[in-house]
Amino acid sequence: MSSWRSLILRIDEKSPEYGGVIDFKDHIDACFGVVRRELDHSEDEILTFLLQCSEQLPHKIPLYGTLIGLSNLENEEFVKKLLESTHKSLQDALDSGDCNKIRVSMRFLAVLDACFGAVRRELDHSEDEILTVIYCLLFMI
Numbered sequence: 001m002s003s004w005r006s007l008i009l010r011i012d013e014k015s016p017e018y019g020g021v022i023d024f025k026d027h028i029d030a031c032f033g034v035v036r037r038e039l040d041h042s043e044d045e046i047l048t049f050l051l052q053c054s055e056q057l058p059h060k061i062p063l064y065g066t067l068i069g070l071s072n073l074e075n076e077e078f079v080k081k082l083l084e085s086t087h088k089s090l091q092d093a094l095d096s097g098d099c100n101k102i103r104v105s106m107r108f109l110a111v112l113d114a115c116f117g118a119v120r121r122e123l124d125h126s127e128d129e130i131l132t133v134i135y136c137l138l139f140m141i
Contacts, residue, residue, distance in 0.1 A: 007031040054108045069115030
């Protein structure tokens with residue numbers, strides 16, 4: 001596993017990738033430094049991996065959102081692609097009625113919006129989509 005993958009996957013864990021340090025701020029700084037350097041070479045892989053991690057490790061979404069917010073300062077195009085992919089994933093989940101994926105996607109988008117407010121201008125939901133999301137969220141609780 002490449003170093004950027006390990007850092008993204010193990011963020012906020014006591015692990016050798018972070019030298020045993022358990023401070024999440026240090027983890028975000030270290031991970032961002034490596035991801036920033038690798039974006040030129042592995043942008044699509046990083047984008048895909050971040051989306052997979054956000055879906056499979058939803059408890060780390062706030063950390064991923066912070067990492068993406070920092071990336072937005074350096075590379076707005078990367079973050080725009082990530083938002084488009086997340087929106088597509090949410091739309092697919094809405095179309096298929098996958099309430100768990102809807103819940104995780106909405107949480108991810110909410111964190112991204114809190115980090116840098118970019119979500120509002122990327123998303124254009126119809127009233128039916130919003131009602132479907134609310135319905136799914138209510139019955140997931």
